[in-house]
Amino acid sequence: MKVVVDMNKCQDHGQCVFAAPDVFSFDDAGRLAYVADPDDALRDEVEEAADVCPLQAIRIED
Amino acid sequence: MRAPIVVAGASMAGLRTAEQLRAAGWDGPIILIGDESHMPYNRPPLSKEVLAGRATFDSLAFRPRTAVADVTWRLGTKAVRADLDRHLVELDDGEALTYAGLVIATGMRPRRLRCPGPTTGRHTVRTLDDARGLRDALTRPGVRVVVVGAGFIGCEVAATAVALGAAEVTVVDPLPLPMIGPLGEPLARALRDRHEQRGVRFALGTGVTAFEGEDHVTGVILADGSVLAADVVVESVGSVANTEWLDGNGLDLTDGVLTDEHLRVGCRPDVVAVGDIARFPNARYDGVPRRVEHWSIPTDTAKHAARVLAAHLGGTESGLAPFAPLPTFWSDQHDFRLQSFGAPALGKDDIRVLEGDLDGDVLVGYHTDGRLVGVVALGGTAAAAAAARHRAELLKQPALTA
Ligand SMILES: Cc1cc2nc3c(=O)[nH]c(=O)nc-3n(C[C@H](O)[C@H](O)[C@H](O)COP(=O)(O)OP(=O)(O)OC[C@H]3O[C@@H](n4cnc5c(N)ncnc54)[C@H](O)[C@@H]3O)c2cc1C
Ligand code: SF4
Numbered sequence: 001m002k003v004v005v006d007m008n009k010c011q012d013h014g015q016c017v018f019a020a021p022d023v024f025s026f027d028d029a030g031r032l033a034y035v036a037d038p039d040d041a042l043r044d045e046v047e048e049a050a051d052v053c054p055l056q057a058i059r060i061e062d
Numbered sequence: 063m064r065a066p067i068v069v070a071g072a073s074m075a076g077l078r079t080a081e082q083l084r085a086a087g088w089d090g091p092i093i094l095i096g097d098e099s100h101m102p103y104n105r106p107p108l109s110k111e112v113l114a115g116r117a118t119f120d121s122l123a124f125r126p127r128t129a130v131a132d133v134t135w136r137l138g139t140k141a142v143r144a145d146l147d148r149h150l151v152e153l154d155d156g157e158a159l160t161y162a163g164l165v166i167a168t169g170m171r172p173r174r175l176r177c178p179g180p181t182t183g184r185h186t187v188r189t190l191d192d193a194r195g196l197r198d199a200l201t202r203p204g205v206r207v208v209v210v211g212a213g214f215i216g217c218e219v220a221a222t223a224v225a226l227g228a229a230e231v232t233v234v235d236p237l238p239l240p241m242i243g244p245l246g247e248p249l250a251r252a253l254r255d256r257h258e259q260r261g262v263r264f265a266l267g268t269g270v271t272a273f274e275g276e277d278h279v280t281g282v283i284l285a286d287g288s289v290l291a292a293d294v295v296v297e298s299v300g301s302v303a304n305t306e307w308l309d310g311n312g313l314d315l316t317d318g319v320l321t322d323e324h325l326r327v328g329c330r331p332d333v334v335a336v337g338d339i340a341r342f343p344n345a346r347y348d349g350v351p352r353r354v355e356h357w358s359i360p361t362d363t364a365k366h367a368a369r370v371l372a373a374h375l376g377g378t379e380s381g382l383a384p385f386a387p388l389p390t391f392w393s394d395q396h397d398f399r400l401q402s403f404g405a406p407a408l409g410k411d412d413i414r415v416l417e418g419d420l421d422g423d424v425l426v427g428y429h430t431d432g433r434l435v436g437v438v439a440l441g442g443t444a445a446a447a448a449a450a451r452h453r454a455e456l457l458k459q460p461a462l463t464a
């Protein structure tokens with residue numbers, strides 16, 4: 001599974017960090033960081049994160 | 063031809079349910095009825111970026127998934143009556159649709175104040191058209207703005223009005239602090255202080271009794287007798303469910319549409335309610351049915367209700383556990399953000415600062431019987447990151463208490 005976040009849209013809400021902490025986190029500067037190719041076992045979490053992102057900035061590519 | 067699933071209300075919850083019906087295997091026809099003339103769009107920016115002019119009205123449109131490319135959109139059309147025994151929905155153009163399944167997604171509309179006085183110059187914020195009108199009014203030079211209602215929409219509009227250069231912005235509320243209902247006292251106090259530091263005034267502990275002015279509102283009269291001069295009034299005093307079209311079916315419509323633990327309505331397996339209008343029991347908490355006006359709820363309810371409905375129409379059972387979403391909510395005001403996870407309102411008798419302090423980035427926890435039931439982060443990303451550290455605790459499934 002491939003995860004792409006449109007960083008032009010992202011406003012660092014962290015709703016995704018809450019939904020899928022194994023994939024999304026904040027770096028020391030408070031910007032979003034994420035695992036671009038997470039394990040397929042995390043699919044539910046990642047889909048949840050994509051759904052809750054207020055900017056709809058997260059895309060999942062199979 | 064197979065009878066369709068009719069979705070009444072073509073906004074976020076209606077769209078998401080249509081998409082989820084496809085994902086759940088329903089390949090029959092879907093008809094979406096919406097009284098607004100617009101395709102589904104995103105409401106939160108209406109009181110924030112779009113009202114402030116930092117994002118365009120065009121940017122609000124949702125991108126429907128390709129799976130719903132074949133659904134029928136009946137926009138600018140209102141559902142006026144339903145006969146659930148006969149599986150019928152009547153539209154305002156006189157047509158009656160027979161459905162195999164019905165999705166209730168007609169949402170809320172703003173409650174209006176019924177005080178005497180002129181109505182011109184008084185605004186609400188729910189629709190794109192509302193926000194256009196309010197933006198025109200707020201961008202006139204030197205306007206004095208009175209926001210009635212210190213809930214999240216009122217607080218956001220007040221912040222946006224300051225950013226747009228309004229001469230005066232005052233928020234009125236009979237309660238003693240802004241957003242005290244959802245947040246409890248410590249955070250509500252911190253919120254008020256932050257607003258005041260950024261130029262918002264408050265008239266708290268007093269309500270509005272009347273509006274002054276001939277044709278156009280010029281002032282707001284408060285219960286304590288004082289008068290606030292106003293060129294623009296924004297009423298953000300809560301919302302009313304759009305349930306009138308369901309009258310006469312014996313449903314419990316006291317506050318939205320009552321559902322069972324699978325979002326089904328009136329003991330009917332072919333009718334579900336989704337989004338703001340659904341008053342559902344949440345198995346994660348006390349099982350008391352409540353409406354939840356959070357942006358996360360249209361998607362959560364859509365996923366569950368679509369699977370329940372599609373399974374029923376396919377002649378099976380969904381096999382799902384009772385609906386138990388973790389509510390999440392955010393609000394942007396000035397340069398800070400509030401984010402709530404879980405159900406803080408259920409734990410207001412035991413509020414603790416978990417990380418940071420109330421003057422800076424802070425994370426506050428809400429407890430029932432010593433158990434964490436909600437957290438609210440106020441500030442920047444540090445607070446949001448702190449909230450994520452409590453996720454596992456919030457997701458622990460308690461025993462049902464109801
Ligand atoms: C200004 C504003 C800011 C917000 N900001 C936030 C935020 O920051 N964070 C957050 O978590 N949530 C926020 N929300 C809440 C969130 O937007 C709502 O929870 C969400 O929009 C609910 O979607 P819905 O589809 O259930 O209802 P709605 O979006 O209200 O959709 C109902 C639709 O049905 C239509 N309709 C009504 N009656 C009929 C009828 N009889 N026939 C046909 N159609 C009908 C309505 O016109 C409407 O288009 C905000 C809401 C508003 C209004
Ligand atoms: S939820 Fe969306 S906007 Fe927020 S940090 Fe994640 S990707 Fe960015």
